[in-house]
Amino acid sequence: MTAVTSSSNGAAAPTAPLLTARGVSSGYGAIPVISDVHLEVRAGEIVAMLGSNGAGKTTTLLTLAGELPVTSGEIAFLGSTSRSSLYQRSRQGLAYVTEERSVFMRLTVMENLRLASADRDEAFALFPELKSLAGRRAGLLSGGEQQMLALARALARKPKLLLADELSLGLAPMVVDRLLAAVRRAADQGVGVLLVEQHVGKVLKYADRAYVMRRGRIAMSGTAGEMRSRMAEIEESYLSRVARPDEAAGRQRTARPRRSPDG
Ligand SMILES: Nc1ncnc2c1ncn2[C@@H]1O[C@H](COP(=O)(O)OP(=O)(O)O)[C@@H](O)[C@H]1O
Numbered sequence: 725m726t727a728v729t730s731s732s733n734g735a736a737a738p739t740a741p742l743l744t745a746r747g748v749s750s751g752y753g754a755i756p757v758i759s760d761v762h763l764e765v766r767a768g769e770i771v772a773m774l775g776s777n778g779a780g781k782t783t784t785l786l787t788l789a790g791e792l793p794v795t796s797g798e799i800a801f802l803g804s805t806s807r808s809s810l811y812q813r814s815r816q817g818l819a820y821v822t823e824e825r826s827v828f829m830r831l832t833v834m835e836n837l838r839l840a841s842a843d844r845d846e847a848f849a850l851f852p853e854l855k856s857l858a859g860r861r862a863g864l865l866s867g868g869e870q871q872m873l874a875l876a877r878a879l880a881r882k883p884k885l886l887l888a889d890e891l892s893l894g895l896a897p898m899v900v901d902r903l904l905a906a907v908r909r910a911a912d913q914g915v916g917v918l919l920v921e922q923h924v925g926k927v928l929k930y931a932d933r934a935y936v937m938r939r940g941r942i943a944m945s946g947t948a949g950e951m952r953s954r955m956a957e958i959e960e961s962y963l964s965r966v967a968r969p970d971e972a973a974g975r976q977r978t979a980r981p982r983r984s985p986d987g
């Protein structure tokens with residue numbers, strides 16, 4: 725069956741999902757965090773993942789990327805069920821910009837691009853300011869420049885699917901718009917994007933659809949338009965900060981999987 729989705733520029737395109745999660749549960753060791761997550765991402769669309777701190781958004785991305793094992797349910801990537809690692813998935817066209825900025829701080833901008841086998845002309849076309857910073861160490865860039873570099877590294881490899889976790893964390897609104905506009909352009913060229921974002925109002929201007937997570941489950945989903953018209957309800961019911969269960973219980977956290985920018 726072929727489904728039809730419409731992108732924000734109004735064009736309707738028949739696409740099969742790039743990524744599908746069916747009833748996926750996972751967590752850290754014996755600690756379950758996400759349960760029964762169903763979602764999909766198609767080529768050419770930006771799907772926003774919203775939810776308060778501790779809702780399980782990062783855990784979901786880690787699981788979709790192959791960094792955390794699925795405890796039940798299944799993930800299909802590019803049409804077939806996958807239990808492959810992030811490394812294997814990234815070779816198949818998955819790009820993952822993690823919550824921590826996905827750059828090597830001690831390497832220069834150019835070295836970062838080279839290591840990612842990113843097309844540097846493509847990267848400089850996305851964010852022209854990176855060109856004059858090419859010889860500078862990533863650790864000396866501003867937060868916004870580091871995030872541009874992280875996104876350029878990811879997009880200049882021409883991925884099929886981009887997972888991005890809180891690109892805009894701590895950045896000025898103008899920089900956030902530039903990052904989101906670059907993501908939108910990539911989506912309009914066919915990349916499927918799953919974008920975790922706290923700036924709900926802003927991201928819904930760029931996204932096609934959204935899911936809202938609460939306590940490890942998908943609590944709500946809809947088009948960006950539907951979500952915009954229910955903003956008050958979403959903010960009230962789902963986005964107020966809730967104490968993380970481990971904070972409440974003073975629970976020991978286990979280390980997250982260690983990730984290099986290239987998986
Ligand atoms: N390494 C870990 N070990 C144990 N629990 C964790 C770990 N990382 C996150 N958690 C717990 O998983 C839940 C979801 O966290 P996370 O996926 O980071 O949420 P979000 O990205 O939505 O803020 C929280 O209760 C958090 O405390």
Ligand SMILES: [Mg+2]
Pocket residue numbers: 781782783823889
């Ligand atoms: Mg997170």
